[in-house]
Amino acid sequence: MKRFKRKKEKASFGECRNGSVSREQDCGRKQKLAEIHQALISDPVDIENLRKAAASKGGLLTDEVRRKVWPKLLNINVYKLPHKPGRDVRKNHKDYNQVVLDVRRSLKRFPEGMPATERGVLQEKLIDIMLEVLKQNPQLYYYQGYHDVAVSLLLVVGERMAIAMLDTLSKFHLRDFMDPTMDRTKHILNYLMPILEQVDPELHDFMIRAEVGTIFALSWLITWFGHVLSEFKHTLRLYDFFLASHPLMPIYLAATIVLHREKEVKQTECDMAMVHHLLSRIPQDLPYELLIGRAQDLFEQYPPSLLAKQAALQSHKSLCISTFPAFQLSTLHQRPDSVLQRLTRAPGTTVSRRGLEAALSRGRPWGKGNRMVKMAVWGLSATLGAAVFAVAQTAMDWGPEVLLQLF
Structure with a gap:
């Protein structure tokens, strides 16, 4: 009986290699998530592997992962985001009328079935996001189509991060489109x-x-x-x-x-x-x-x-x-979010390289409520390898939604 059980367990660990196509895809997805997490907690952040993950088959897989990776691809500090636009952002703005017209026409850019009240709130935020970036960068000119980029960011990362991302994109990737001429x-x-x-x-x-x-x-x-x-x-x-x-x-x-x-x-x-x-x-x-x-x-x-x-x-x-x-x-040369968070909480403090490595190796303490997740990570590591342990170390920084997608 014991021999039978061992064989059964061994077969389960080999399912990624010998199982169905869907099972292989699932294992490949878990492996990719583990590699993304490892790249994010490396110090400095492993930008090259994040770029490879974003460009390779399937991209970044989920919006939760995008909320972690997109800012790193644009060198944005998630703990130093711009404030929400003030009430005066629309006052006397030269592009206000055109921005409002374009946003009002953007109904198809919102998820089908979204309640009209919720969509209305997001449209107002979308207007303010674009006007805020344009206000902070008077050398940039609004163009029709700019709102299509802005709404994609808003729907994934939220208002404040969307401002930060749109600001960076406007200065670099989209810069040629924001001249006074075409x-x-x-x-x-x-x-x-x-x-x-x-x-x-x-x-x-x-x-x-x-x-x-x-x-x-x-x-x-x-x-x-x-x-x-x-x-x-x-x-x-x-x-x-x-x-x-x-x-x-x-x-x-x-x-x-x-x-x-x-x-x-x-x-x-x-x-x-x-x-x-x-x-x-x-x-x-x-x-x-x-x-x-x-x-x-x-x-x-x-x-x-x-x-x-x-x-x-x-x-x-x-x-x-x-x-x-x-x-x-x-x-x-970006620091992982876990390090940025600690530095933000204690402004003016410095962390030595050795102390940082020790902190990363310790990870967060696991409470009783996370015992099942911890066991799942250990079990999964038999299939995916040591990279998953790095995920476990910073799992609570990510939040349970992302971690659970690994299992």
Whole structure:
């Protein structure tokens, strides 16, 4: 009987390798969550692995994980968030009327079935979030589509974090769209055709003959596809990818979508209106993971530096491209949230490297109420390895919702 039980236990630990596809996917999901948690509690935070997790299949998996990882990808201190906008944020703001009009028209950007009163509250917050960022950065200009980015952030991370994230994105990733003219936005769009020319010269030539241009991809680019996708889960998947990538990655993804629809395009009458009509209506059943992987491959094969050698891409210098290396470097020296929290509670104190390592190795004390979770982590570690113990050490910093997704 004992031998039988041991065999049964051994089989259960091997289920990730020998079980069904769904079981393997579940184990892969748990492994990814464990790796994300490990990257977040490393000191400094392991930004490279967080970027890989956000870009790889499935992205960041849950909104709870996004609330932890998105701020790190943008180098935001979660314990130094901006205050909620004051009552005067709308007073005499030059963009107020246009912002209100766009937000009032954004009903489809909220979850289906959300009560009108709740949606109304979020719309008011959305107005204030954008006006607050614009008020703090008078050099930035509002553009239609900005609210599509802002609402995606608001629905996931809440008001104060959305302000912090939108502020950073506006200074870096979205910076070219926030000039008084569209010159730099056109500059970014100009990368699309050279990518197509490198991959599929025949498709490129067809589109040149049709004189369709690149304006069909404008809303894709400036809203990070938020305006054109009907399912919010697909928008979030792309936001994971874009937040972890070069600011030009949306245009590479746009190129992969056009390439994916190559047969449709070539079968269309070679006419500007016809081709534009086809391309501007983005399919809602795209194979997003396949396209994301292909966009990464295209970026590596044909980096912006290679494409920019063409004369059409040298007329207007891109601010988001030129500032990105410094921004990316700034994200590499962040402290884990557990450390930031301790330092915030005791301002002016210093923590030695040895003392910090000791604190991290001790983790949080486990109370009686967490005994079952602790046992589950131990059991899971037999399958996933030592990385899970790091999750257990800081599980209560994450909250029970995230930890329970591991089991």
